[in-house]
Amino acid sequence: MLSALLVMAGIAIALGAVLGYAAIKFRVEGNPLVDKIDAILPQTQCGQCGFPGCKPYATAIAAGEADINKCPPGGEEGIHKLAELLGMEFKPLGGNAVPKPKSVAFIDEATCIGCTLCIQACPVDAIAGAAKQMHTIIAAECTGCELCVAPCPVDCISMKVIEEKITNWKWKYPVYALNTVETTNVAGAALQKTNGRAPG
Amino acid sequence: MTEYLLILISTVFVNNIVMVKILGLCPFMGVSKKLEAAIGMGAATTFVLTLGSGASYLINHYLLGPDLAYLTTLSFIVVIAGIVQFTEMVVEKTSPALYQTLGIYLPLITTNCAVLGIPLLNVQAKHNFMESIFFGMGGALGFTLVMVLFAGIRERMEGADVPVIFKGSAIAMVTAGLMSLSFMGFSGLIK
Numbered sequence: 001m002l003s004a005l006l007v008m009a010g011i012a013i014a015l016g017a018v019l020g021y022a023a024i025k026f027r028v029e030g031n032p033l034v035d036k037i038d039a040i041l042p043q044t045q046c047g048q049c050g051f052p053g054c055k056p057y058a059t060a061i062a063a064g065e066a067d068i069n070k071c072p073p074g075g076e077e078g079i080h081k082l083a084e085l086l087g088m089e090f091k092p093l094g095g096n097a098v099p100k101p102k103s104v105a106f107i108d109e110a111t112c113i114g115c116t117l118c119i120q121a122c123p124v125d126a127i128a129g130a131a132k133q134m135h136t137i138i139a140a141e142c143t144g145c146e147l148c149v150a151p152c153p154v155d156c157i158s159m160k161v162i163e164e165k166i167t168n169w170k171w172k173y174p175v176y177a178l179n180t181v182e183t184t185n186v187a188g189a190a191l192q193k194t195n196g197r198a199p200g
Numbered sequence: 201m202t203e204y205l206l207i208l209i210s211t212v213f214v215n216n217i218v219m220v221k222i223l224g225l226c227p228f229m230g231v232s233k234k235l236e237a238a239i240g241m242g243a244a245t246t247f248v249l250t251l252g253s254g255a256s257y258l259i260n261h262y263l264l265g266p267d268l269a270y271l272t273t274l275s276f277i278v279v280i281a282g283i284v285q286f287t288e289m290v291v292e293k294t295s296p297a298l299y300q301t302l303g304i305y306l307p308l309i310t311t312n313c314a315v316l317g318i319p320l321l322n323v324q325a326k327h328n329f330m331e332s333i334f335f336g337m338g339g340a341l342g343f344t345l346v347m348v349l350f351a352g353i354r355e356r357m358e359g360a361d362v363p364v365i366f367k368g369s370a371i372a373m374v375t376a377g378l379m380s381l382s383f384m385g386f387s388g389l390i391k
Contacts, residue, residue: 003267003268007264007268008271008274010263011263011275011278011279012278015278015279015282018282018286019285019286019289022286022290023289026292026293027293028292028296
């Protein structure tokens with residue numbers, strides 16, 4: 001009985017030691033923060049933030065080299081999530097990125113010459129069509145990144161704003177303005193002092 | 201040397217772990233829908249099973265012995281689980297591409313009954329260390345062979361006109377049965 005316990009305990013300890021050693025020896029270096037930020041970004045790979053894709057932007061945010069407010073497809077909701085994750089304050093969309101209403105690309109099929117340039121530009125394969133056949137946008141797949149607009153040689157792609165209808169309406173992200181409260185009385189000031197000291 | 205070769209041929213064809221011993225049917229049915237996944241599963245199982253056979257022989261021979269024979273199943277499960285964990289860490293570090301390909305199949309090997317069955321068969325047959333390793337490797341190679349064959353058949357069957365009643369798992373089971381019958385043809389290959 002005792003030997004059985006000893007053998008099983010020995011095996012467990014030996015395996016535990018090997019696995020513990022392996023966990024240190026073979027630890028995969030990776031920044032978990034980058035993955036977390038990347039998960040929040042919309043993965044349109046549109047490059048409107050000035051980086052070549054969502055992952056490089058996430059890496060730059062994690063390194064503190066980029067602001068959190070440069071992603072138009074993510075919108076205000078994305079910035080709120082990023083701010084919450086990183087413990088920063090919310091900033092409105094900034095830089096060359098201006099807030100736009102959610103929209104999808106639309107191809108004027110009468111003008112389209114079927115050059116396939118927009119298909120190659122689309123990061124999410126939301127354009128159907130073939131060479132010398134007119135193309136069309138799969139509206140449900142389109143992320144509104146506008147990457148297909150520039151390559152079109154006949155300017156037949158326009159961005160159409162999605163109207164708010166009963167089928168696509170969503171609750172607005174609640175934004176509460178912070179009220180600054182004046183602390184005039186002594187008790188309030190003392191309370192604020194202790195509050196200020198407590199976390200430090 | 202011929203002895204080891206015979207063990208290999210015997211375990212791959214004559215006593216195939218899936219088709220003749222009917223072990224490891226879960227991954228055989230579950231992971232054989234796509235050829236790539238079947239190959240990945242086979243490769244990972246081969247690695248774990250070869251290591252596991254050697255380790256379980258050492259434990260059975262030097263730690264347990266005849267007195268503690270009742271601990272074989274328990275200790276083998278613990279050791280196999282440990283080896284699978286270790287393999288996962290090593291693969292993740294050394295080859296992230298392979299780690300991505302194998303994905304969930306790597307940890308799932310722990311629950312593959314062929315992986316526990318082969319060490320137990322080793323004990324039953326009283327194999328020595330090298331024989332155990334070759335028995336494990338052969339069994340795993342046989343497993344891989346059958347997985348690849350079956351995945352190929354299933355991929356072809358996707359486009360076949362199967363009667364509605366037999367669609368899906370039913371026709372897969374019938375096919376597996378026919379494959380098992382055909383593997384019976386190997387019996388008597390080695391006297």
